Amino acid sequence: MSARVIEISDLALAEKEILSLGCDRAGVKLMASKAVSRVIKLKGIRPVAANIIKQEMLSFGGEAATAYGSIDHSVKETDLLIFGTLKQLGLLTKKLKMHQFGLPKLSTEIETCLKNYAQEPAPIKVGPKTLAFGRRSYIMGILNVTPDSFSDGGKFLDTRAALERARIMFDEGADIIDVGGESTRPGAVTVPAREEIKRVVPVIKALAKIKGLAISIDTRKAVVARAALEAGAHMVNDVSGLRYDKAMAKVIAQYQVPACLMHMRGTPRTMQKKPAYADLMGEIIDCLSEGIAIAINAGILLEKIIVDPGLGFGKTLAHNLEIMSRLHELKGLGRPILIGPSRKSMIGQVLGLPPAERVEGTAAVAALAIWNGADILRVHDVKEIFRAARMTDSMIRRS
Secondary structure: OOOOOOOOOOHHHHHHHHHOOOOOHHHHHHHHOOOOEEEEEEEEEOHHHHHHHHHHHHHOOOEEEOOHHHOOOOOOOEEEEEEEEHHHHHHHHHHHOOOOOOHHHHHHHHHHHHHHHHOOOOOEEEOOEEEOOOOOOEEEEEEEOOOOOOOOOOOOOOHHHHHHHHHHHHHHOOOEEEEEOOOOOOOOOOOOHHHHHHHHHHHHHHHOOOOOOEEEEEOOOHHHHHHHHHHOOOEEEEOOOOOOOOOHHHHHHHHOOOEEEEOOOOOOOOOOOOOOOOOHHHHHHHHHHHHHHHHHHHOOOHHHEEEEOOOOOOOOHHHHHHHHHOHHHHHHHOOOEEEOOOOOHHHHHHHOOOHHHOHHHHHHHHHHHHHOOOOEEEEOOHHHHHHHHHHHHHHHOOO
8 A cells, every 4th residue: 555644743744754755955844834734722702803714714725613603793702713734824823913803912822822832841940950841751759748648648757758758769760859748639628837837848958958859849838838948949839820829929939930830620628529621621721821820920930830730630530531632732831741640540540450559550641641742740650650751752752
């Protein structure tokens, strides 16, 4: 058989395939953008603007889908799907800048989304460690100094035990150690800030003496974040995405450290009470976008922000599996993606295994996450996931 389907996901691969035919290099540049297709979704567009976009896209050989009522303006607004090659989308954005009805702004948003999707985020410095995204995946080792975390609660409450565990993870390949003093498992009760500080600060002070170790504080509370940063932490990992404590963003901005913003529906105590979404990925991306805006308004640099879709935080098994298959959609935000699949209940539900036996499942999720755009993996089993990540990197990060 001489016919076959090949998958071309970006311009670099398109240029490589076309050049391999012996085409002229000038022709390669002209044709490559016609070989890569994208689908763009716009939300809440007025019918007059939606109809213009559809007609313009059709004129370039592409397509756009709208609600039926947008044709006769019987609906107030419509979501919009635009289908086309990068060439067609480029022609569309140029043409939209000539129109009214808010279309120049939409044109810029489409351009930004496409640009973000196609390129790696700029490096982020976390204490002594510089994360150069796109070269390899980075590992964040979990260090819970709690009595009730779902997988390792009570194991590392003693500072010496926590320090030894951190050293082991560092030696196994962890780039960052994420220290948490409050369990955020489903149904968990909030820990008083004073108790949380008592748990994490001695550990962070001890970890800060390890040369080359980057330290993250996993907390929702500004006062805890401040104490941890004073003790030597280098970044803040906030599972509430800056929503729980309104003072958190200002603290992060004051210390000029990176921040990971996670999506969570509700609180740890309530998040698993029948979570439902009309548009799962759209709602996650919208929430993370709002969190990024909160951060920027507080003075946090965009270049210091990391995003996390929050596996298991206000999601069912079906939601978690869908997130993993569509994780690449978060690339449109233009920020590094952190994913925390470690020993999660989704793995237990699929494999029927307790937390201690979910290492292989975690490795499978981690590999798929890297394939779909994840930059940082937050895990308990550093040695095993480090190896799985290196193998996956060798297959997909070939440059």
